[in-house]
Amino acid sequence: MTSAHSDPSPVTVRVPAKVNLELLVGPLRDDGFHTLSTVYQAVSLHDDVTVALDDDWGCSVSGPYADVVPTDATNLALRAASLLAEETGVETPVHISISKSIPVAGGMAGGSADAAATLVACDRLWALGLSTEELEEYAAELGSDVPFLIRGGTAVGSGRGERLAPVLARGNYHWVFAISDIGLSTPDVYAECDRLRGKSSVPDPSPNSELMIALRSGDPHILAPQLTNDLQDAAVSLRPELGELLASGMEFGALGGVVSGSGPTVAFLVEDVESAIDLTVALTATGAAREVRKAIGPIHGAHVIPARVD
Structure with a gap:
C-alpha cells in the first residue's frame, strides 16, 4: 500500500435498475443460454457503490435488502473487481460498499447493476482510463445485463442480451x-x-x-x-x-x-x-x-x- 497522502480517495458510482420493454426469447443455444432480443430501459431506482483501497478484498452491503445480498466471493460486484484487476494487472485490493435500493431477485438486474458500478468505480480508482466500450466488454463476461447498466438510456440487446445497440427514444x-x-x-x-x-x-x-x-x-x-x-x-x-x-x-x-x-x-x-x-x-x-x-x-x-x- 502507498502512503495515506498519495492514496486516491474512494469513488462512488450511482447505477440504475432496468426494465425490459420487450423480451423476446428465441431457441436454446449450445452454451445453455437462449437467443434473446430485448429492449432495455434504465429507470430511476438506483444503488450507490463505493470502492476504496484496502488491505484485503472485501464487500459490505447496507440498505433495505442488505440481509439477502451475499458478501462473499459469490457477490457479483466483488467478482467484477477481481476480473478487472486480473485483466489489467492491478494488484491493489479494494473494499466495495453497496448501498442497496434496487430490489433483489426481482427481474430488475440489481446484482448486475452493482457489478457495472464496480467496474466504473474501479476504473476511476485505479486510473485505468478504459473506454465505455472496453468496460462493456468486461461487463459481458459477468452477465447478460451488466453491459447495459454501464450504458443506460434505452437500448436493444441481442445475443443473450449483452450485445447492445442504441435506440432512438423521445420523452420520459x-x-x-x-x-x-x-x-x-x-x-x-x-x-x-x-x-x-x-x-x-x-x-x-x-x-x-x-x-x-x-x-x-x-x-x-x-x-x-x-x-x-x-x-x-x-x-x-x-x-x-x-x-x-x-x-x-x-x-x-x-x-x-x-x-x-x-x-x-x-x-x-x-x-x-x-x-x-x-x-x-x-x-x-x-x-x-x-x-x-x-x-x-x-x-x-x-x-x-x-x-x-x-
Whole structure:
C-alpha cells in the first residue's frame, strides 16, 4: 500500500435498475443460454457503490435488502473487481460498499447493476482510463445485463442480451413497480417457457418495429400496447398471483403492464406523475405487492458521483 497522502480517495458510482420493454426469447443455444432480443430501459431506482483501497478484498452491503445480498466471493460486484484487476494487472485490493435500493431477485438486474458500478468505480480508482466500450466488454463476461447498466438510456440487446445497440427514444416515461414476495428462479422460468412451447420450432427473435416507432413518438399511450415479455406466461404459470397483480394494475388505471425480466416484479406504465401516485396508492392499499415503487426512464447508466458523507 502507498502512503495515506498519495492514496486516491474512494469513488462512488450511482447505477440504475432496468426494465425490459420487450423480451423476446428465441431457441436454446449450445452454451445453455437462449437467443434473446430485448429492449432495455434504465429507470430511476438506483444503488450507490463505493470502492476504496484496502488491505484485503472485501464487500459490505447496507440498505433495505442488505440481509439477502451475499458478501462473499459469490457477490457479483466483488467478482467484477477481481476480473478487472486480473485483466489489467492491478494488484491493489479494494473494499466495495453497496448501498442497496434496487430490489433483489426481482427481474430488475440489481446484482448486475452493482457489478457495472464496480467496474466504473474501479476504473476511476485505479486510473485505468478504459473506454465505455472496453468496460462493456468486461461487463459481458459477468452477465447478460451488466453491459447495459454501464450504458443506460434505452437500448436493444441481442445475443443473450449483452450485445447492445442504441435506440432512438423521445420523452420520459413514468413507471410503477409492484414488488412481490413471490420467489421465482430465473432458470425455472426459462425452463417453464420451454415446457409451455413444447416441441414447436422457435425462430431467432428480432426487435418489434412497432415498439421502435412507439419509442420515437415519446407517447406512453402508444408504447403501452407494445410492452412484451415472452417469459411472462411462464412466470404466471409458476406463480398465478402475478396474473392477478397484472390485472389489478390495469384495473387501477395503468396504460400497460408487463412482468420485468424473469420476474417477479411487475412493471406498470402510466401516463404521468399523478397517475403514478394514484396507482401506487391503489396497489399498496390492496396488499397485492410487498412494496410499490415509482420511477422514471430512461436515465443514464453507471456514473461517478461525489462520495457520500456519513
